[in-house]
Amino acid sequence: MEAARGWLVPTILPEHCFDEFFLKFNVLDVPCLKMALSKVLGFGIIAGSMMVKVPQIVKLIRAGTAEGLSFKSILLELLALMGTMVYSITHGFPFSTWGEVLFLMLQTLTIGFLIQYLGGRTTMGILFLGGFFSLLALSLSPVIPMAMITAMQATNVPAIVISRLIxxxxxxxxxxTGQLSAITVLLLFVGSLARIFTCVQETNDSLMMVTYIVSSACNGLIVAQLLYYWNVRPPGKPKPQHRKKKKN
Structure with a gap:
């Protein structure tokens, strides 16, 4: 039992919830059930986020084009992800409440670079990566006051809205919808919905909750477009017509 306590507390369960479940056998304690569900859901979201944009990346590489993807939208999404990560770290929120942001950010950076690379702008893509990581390092440094970090998180809402509208x-x-990956868009939508619940349970931070609610609504808009344009494909290059050889 003590081995289980060391594994579950406090990663999955608070001390008192472990006692309720495993010592008092009160498995129907609602607050503890919600907390356990939130933790499991949070780590599930993080695990899923490691691969959520991989289908999009693979689709771009296979297609050899980034047609249909907006680089401006990618930039705004990255700023929103960075703001959430910096805000969560500086406020000491548990990794289970924001960990997927790290993996989404790395994958979104890859997509941003691919948009530039596939468009024949490799140097611009490298400058884009360097500029972003420099800005991230500065944001996490002690020179940035807490008020500015809170302002960064507050700007996430308009950044997310503008990003998705673009x-x-x-x-x-x-x-x-061009080279947009249906799997990636659907997973982002489901993940943002689940994050509303985990945010309420573990942080009770109104700014974070508003961010995820808005993100869910905006992701839902892109999902609706995917369904609407489901059978529509980008116009392909015309197939070369081969002339038939005349028989002598």
Whole structure:
């Protein structure tokens, strides 16, 4: 039992919840059940986030083009992810409440670089990566006051909205969703919905909750477009017509 305590407390369960479940056998304690569900869900989201944008990355590499993806949208999404990560770290929130942001950020950076690389702008892509990591290091340094970090998190809401609206507008103008990965978009939508619950249970931070609610609504818009344009494909290159050889 003590071995189980060392494994579960405090990673999955608080001390008093472990006692309720395993010493008092009160497995129907609602607050502890919610806390356990939140922790398991949080780590599940983090595990899923390690691969959530991989289908999008693979699709871009296979297609050899980033048609349909907006680089401006990627930039705004990265700023929102960075703001959430910096805000969570400086406020001491548990990794289970924000860990997926780290993996989403790395994968989004890869997509941003691919957009530049596949567009023949490799140097711009390298500068983009260097500039982002420099900004991240500065944001995590002690020279940035807490008020500015809170302001960064507050700007996440408009950044997320504008980011998704840019992508939604791009989809509308093109009349299709281009190289957007349906799997990635759906997983982001489900993950942001689940994060509302974990945020309420573990942080009770109103700013974080608003961010995830808005993110869910905006991701839902892109999901709706994917469904609407499901059978529409980007116009491909015309197939070369081979002339038939005349028989002598």
């Amino acid at each position: 992508q939604a507008t791009t989809n509308y103008r093109n009349g299709h």
